[in-house]
Amino acid sequence: GENVEQHPSTLSVQEGDSAVIKCTYSDSASNYFPWYKQELGKGPQLIIDIRSNVGEKKDQRIAVTLNKTAKHFSLHITETQPEDSAVYFCAATDTGFQKLVFGTGTRLLVSP
Amino acid sequence: DTEVTQTPKHLVMGMTNKKSLKCEQHMGHRAMYWYKQKAKKPPELMFVYSYEKLSINESVPSRFSPECPNSSLLNLHLHALQPEDSALYLCASSQDRVNGYTFGSGTRLTVV
Numbered sequence: 001g002e003n004v005e006q007h008p009s010t011l012s013v014q015e016g017d018s019a020v021i022k023c024t025y026s027d028s029a030s031n032y033f034p035w036y037k038q039e040l041g042k043g044p045q046l047i048i049d050i051r052s053n054v055g056e057k058k059d060q061r062i063a064v065t066l067n068k069t070a071k072h073f074s075l076h077i078t079e080t081q082p083e084d085s086a087v088y089f090c091a092a093t094d095t096g097f098q099k100l101v102f103g104t105g106t107r108l109l110v111s112p
Numbered sequence: 113d114t115e116v117t118q119t120p121k122h123l124v125m126g127m128t129n130k131k132s133l134k135c136e137q138h139m140g141h142r143a144m145y146w147y148k149q150k151a152k153k154p155p156e157l158m159f160v161y162s163y164e165k166l167s168i169n170e171s172v173p174s175r176f177s178p179e180c181p182n183s184s185l186l187n188l189h190l191h192a193l194q195p196e197d198s199a200l201y202l203c204a205s206s207q208d209r210v211n212g213y214t215f216g217s218g219t220r221l222t223v224v
Contacts, residue, residue, distance in 0.1 A: 032211055043116075043202050043215035044155065089154055099168060100213065102154035 002027040002094035006103030014111055019080050021106045023090035024072040030092045033066060033073045034100070038087045047088075048075070080110045113138040116216035118203050124222045127193060133219045135186040135203030144186045145213070146178060147202040155202055155215075161186060193223045 003026040013019050025033075031052040036044035050057045050064045050073065057064050061080075066073040073092075077084055090103040116137045125131050135144065143162050147155035160168035161180040175197075177189040186203055200218040 034212070036213075036215075041217075043118075043204075043217045044213075045215065046212060049212065099157060099160065105152070105154050 001096060002030060002092055002101040004090060004092050004101050004103040006090050006106060008106060009104065010107045010109070012109045012111065013080050015080060015082060017080055017110075019075075019077045019084070019108055019110075021075045021088055021090070021108070022072060023074070023092070023103050024070075025092040025101075026071065027092065027095060028068075028071065029095040031095070032093045032100075033064070034091050035062075035064060035075050036089045036091065036102075038089065038105075040086075044089060077108075080108075082110050082112055084108060085110045114214065116203055116205055116214050118201075118216035118219050120219060121217065122220045122222075124224060125190065125193065126224055127195070129193075130189070130191045132190065133188040133201055133203075133221075135188075135216060136184055137205040137214070138184055139205065139207075139214065140183075141205035141207055141214070142183060143206045143208060144180065145204040145206075146176075146186070146188050147204065147215075149200040149202055149218070159188075190221075193221075195223050197221065198223045 006023045034049035037047045038044040048064050061078050063076045088106045091100045094101050119134045146158040149155045158172045159178045164180045175192050179187040202218045203216045204213045206213045
């Protein structure tokens with residue numbers, strides 16, 4: 001089945017800096033890669049996703065890139081703000097079992 | 113309506129109690145999920161319902177019993193839980209089995 005690794009586990013940046021979170025996956029047939037943001041006491045919220053036929057996708061300050069050959073994808077947050085502080089999870093499809101497999105999470109802390 | 117609503121938000125139950133968690137969505141999604149999340153860990157899939165039929169049971173103990181009365185509702189019946197079952201229980205829904213999950217805010221369960 002699919003295995004997703006996520007790095008780093010924690011990331012501290014200053015407000016205004018960029019943040020990058022990286023994930024690798026094992027199932028070469030995976031075709032959907034969402035990113036979720038989870039704030040304290042809340043459920044995960046989908047912030048951006050990318051499909052395997054696209055190399056990059058942007059939405060204002062966030063972007064996701066996908067390298068199918070290397071089987072890795074990354075979340076990029078520019079001009080970080082304190083409200084970006086949260087835990088971020090990447091995920092990938094397990095095509096055999098038709099479910100999402102989550103990475104282990106990255107705790108992002110943006111200091112003012 | 114673009115939300116998944118979970119009730120109750122908090123639940124404390126004894127090991128001999130029977131309780132139920134409820135989840136509701138009105139987005140017309142045909143796949144619904146129960147996840148368990150321990151502190152500082154990613155969501156862990158428990159059950160998947162697709163078109164109101166149970167399609168995945170991730171070897172969950174029988175003290176957890178899911179039910180999907182109709183396409184908008186998902187219940188999780190709890191009986192004879194253990195303290196280690198204390199966690200955040202998340203419900204999610206999606207248009208199909210893997211794309212664009214929407215999570216609820218979860219039920220924080222404490223077993224005493």
